[in-house]
Amino acid sequence: MKRFLLSLVVMAGISSATMAQSAQYEQTMAKNIGELDSTATFTPDALLQKAGLFERIGGAEKSQWQPYYYAAYCNVMSALMQKDKSKVDGLADQAEADLTKAEQLNGNASEIACIKSLIATARLTVDPMNRGEQYGMISAKALEEGKQLNAENPRVYLLQGQALLYTPEAFGGSKTGGKALLEVALQKYAAFKPAGKLDPNWGEGYAKQLLQQASK
């Protein structure tokens, strides 16, 4: 009896060590993805720390696309928040490299298209006058692609709405059009169920916030 108990306990110990990897993956990812919503994390520098962590997780796990997806997300968000525009292209390059890896691991193509759109937007901000036409179009096309791949992806509508809101009216921007798209986004968020609990599910709070600002 003692022996039996002993072996059981030992086995528990061993299995807790080997099981650790996948449990650790889920836990670490869940924790860090959760932290992306906190204001302490959502700064240009802290996002880069997170991007580095997601890249490390991706490197260790090898078969998961989500870490690279989030690494790209963190890098591009940091790029969009940079005050020093000379850093933007480098970060956009890094985000693109991460995203390519997520793509190669057959990540959710509609979500990846949304990040592609953000990368183009980030590059546009460096020199709007000269880059506006080219990257504006790439950004818009990526969202169209994202919509074709999954018309239920709320982030497509969020980003389209945001683009309309922030484009000057003189260049076809529209507050009412932007608001309408944000409302569509919120409906889609209400119905949206990510395929896995580590899959992208960000933006609902931001959409509400944008809508509030736009309605003022």
Place this chain on the structure above:
Amino acid sequence: MSLFNRLLIIAVLLPAWLSAQVNISGKVTDGKKRPVAGANISIKDSYDGAVTKADGSFSFQVTPAGEQTLIATMAGYQPLEMKINTAESQQLDIVLKNAARELKVVTIAAGSFEASDEKKNTVLKPLDIVTTAGAGADIVNAIKTLPGTQQTNDREGLFVRGGTGYETQTVIDGMLVRNPFSSGVPDMPGRGRFSPFLFKGTTFSSGGYSAQYGQGLSSALILESTDLPARSSASAGVSVIGVNGGVETLSKDKRTSYGVEADYTNLAPYFNVVKPKQEVNLGPEIIGTSANFRRKTSKTGMLKFYGYANWSNMGFDYKSLEYPGSTESYQVRNHNIYTNMTYRENLGSGWKLYAGASFSTNTDKIKTDTLPKNPAETNIGVRSDLTQTKLMLTKGLGNFSALRVGAEYQYAVERSAFNQYNLNYVDNYAAGFAEADVYFTPAFAGRFGGRTEYSSVLGKLNFAPRASLAYKVGYNGQFTLAYGDYYQKPEPQYIRFDRGLDYMKATHYIASYQLLSNFYTFRTEVFYKQYKNLVKTVPDYNNNGDGFAKGIEVFWRDRKTVKNMDYWVSYSYLDTKRDYLNYPYRVQPDFAANHTASFVAKYFVTKIQTNFGLTYSFASGRPYYNPNQPVSKFMSDKTINYNSVGASVSYLTSIRKAFTIFVVQVSNVFNQQQVFGYRYSSDGLRRNEIVPNVPRFIFVGMFMNFGTDRRQDIINNL
């Protein structure tokens, strides 16, 4: 404690015990001991690691597990792997080596200002050209704000580093443009024929350029046409001088596009309001049309066609200098066609093909008369036809090195008639070139090549060696040295009279330093240029002319210091003398100023979507010929300094779905007196100032561009 209990404790605590942590810390620097921020440090196959801070330092906890692999990665650097012992804390010094990526590779660009792909050495993009105040949306006028160029606004062409306008060649997609400027009248030079929006890249080389290009002693203006448009669109414009419109269609499969454009310019209404110095007696009117076709023939193949046809009529009356009381009439009717077809394809295993063909014809009919005097009017007709083909093969060697070989053939027919006298000739011109870009290291490269040419009308062969070296210092800086021989046929008006002439020759020596980042450009260049075999017209036609040009140039552009403001400053010092045409000995020629400077600023006010532009150009006085001076003082008189301030306001908006720009441009805002030289009567008793025909020009216009494909509406919205 029983053995069981002990084992129990060990077994249960095992993972935690293993988890006791040690500290790994250190600093990451690059090859030059500068900290690398943002590098990702990780233990292979684990989540442990950290991102380096601004000072390059990092620190993280790790579970001891004996020997482990540490990886350091950073975009733009070669990833580094090293074994570390995780049994105890570690303090590491990590040095990352630059990855030899294209962005960091040295570019061979002595003497040239590239304005192509936005990540590369951008100096002037199409919008930059259009928004340069005082340039009137003319490529060459905008380039005149760059160092090395002269403010020769009394004659056509780019006068570069002591060279004449004839010494600058214009090239579109690798094919020579024989008549890049519309025909002007005396003191009112023609504008460039081509719109800046046709080109995605403009490279202005003020010397030391590649063996691919020949027949330009001084400079090359290399224009690269745009690829497939992003969408189908239509455009329309209206201004105080005319109207224009066009359509461009992109096929459904997005592999083919075609477009047509037409414009009509008539200055007569403007000149009714603002009187020019000389009186209009013909036009001035210009009709221009163009057509283009582009097809992506494969993933890497591209076929392009561009065709342009243009008719212009203009003429002026001015008071006769020779015969006081009489009027001189000058009229020019021009007809020009330029076509250009090119094909590029990757042939596999590192080979690339370029093939081009072009045909152009240009006719000027000039009528001059002294009224109301006899004899009868003088009629001059000049027609030049040029057919050319070019083939080039490029073989990529290793990562960056490349070998280029190519050949060119041109068939030129030059006709001219002076009243009833004809002077025609035909030239068969063939050239071959070979050139290698050799990267000794990613930061140190050389370009070595040569070009050989034969012209049947001259009956002579030449060989022109070219070489340059480029060395990258730091992330953004580079030094370049360039040397080259350049040959050019004498102008047709001299070959017509003497087929025995030889090529003119220039040898360039250039040293430059430049610092390029996304937001700043600094560049300085010193050069020495030697001229030989320049054409002289006295005592008869010969090649005994010669000369030199030397100088220093500085350029600074800053797009960052002031938000939404972009400005550049250029300064050129030029010391040049030449003995050519009817000069008695070497003197500073009448087109060269010793000091030239430009300041260009553009300020965009986002709130009102308006761009404000200001350009100031200065040139010290230029020599002019005064027949009353003794031969020993030939060309010793100088004009007053040249000053010009241009201003522009452009308002960007959309009307319905059409992207619209309203433009107001004023050249020479303060109406400063500009004198380019003097013209004397043959007895030397009377003279006229050479001044701009229209000292101040006010341009008001509106340009629209709208998508014509309904499916594109969503994209138009962005």
